[in-house]
Amino acid sequence: MQQIKICSLNVGKPQDMQYGKKEITTGIHKKPVSDPVFLSTLNFSGDGQADLVNHGGRDKAVCAYPFDHYPHWEKELGKPLNAGAFGENLTLQGLTEDVLCIGDSFQIGEAVVQVSQPREPCFKLSLVHGRKDMPLLIQNTGYTGFYFRVLKEGVVSPSDELVHISRPASAITLTEANRLMHHDKNDLDGIRTLLKVDELSEDWRKTFQKRLDKIAINASSQLTGEK
Secondary structure, three states: OOOEEEEEEEEOOOEEEEEOOEEEEEOOOOEEOOOOEEEOOOOEOOOOOOOOOOOOOHHHOEEEEEHHHHHHHHHHHOOOOOOOOOOOOEEEEOOOOOOOEOOOEEEEOOEEEEEEEEOOOOOHHHHHHOOOOHHHHHHHHOOOOEEEEEEEOEEEOOOOEEEEEEOOOOOOEHHHHHHHHHOOOOOHHHHHHHHOOOOOOHHHHHHHHHHHHHHHHHHHHHHHHHO
16 A cells, blocks of 8 residues: 555534524534644544534544545635545545555554544535535545544654554455445445445444345335235
8 A cells, every 4th residue: 555644634623604594513624733633532632523423433533535536626616625625634645445445454643543434425515615416426426535443542643644554354445335335225245245344334334234124124025015
């Protein structure tokens, strides 16, 4: 795996934001920091999430986004983008969804992190970038970004590089996981293979298991109806 550089380390506490006639609280606004930051099993010091149902937690302690995708989005959106534009904690260069696998582990400063799942884009990205179709655009490109869980806490510096430590034997790329989640939802063999990856986040595991169960129930109902 090639050299993986931190372009920016970004943190931010939840802020209020206008959403139509309502006011919502979101932690999507992140700002770069220049000093070393402690990374716990839940987040970087100085960082936080407002929606703890869909964001944060041990499987989603760190949100990362490839800087490699920034030129595409700058062209699509017609504007320059600053680091943290996608609400990510780590803006990384040299690590994209097509080469990264669920369960990949990295040393970053004193900490050790592990890929748990792709990121699922939410409507708050539409608010930030002024495009209602932003989540769909991200899904369709596969440029989703991803989450790390923290295996070992420690101090991380913006000047650190990510050093690849290990990859599980049942390696499945984030691109493949995104395909199964958003596009080929009835690929039973693919879903079963993904569920064999122990390092897959609990949220995605539940989603895919429910999908399998639903397909099985529908198939059973059709067979019963035919009889």
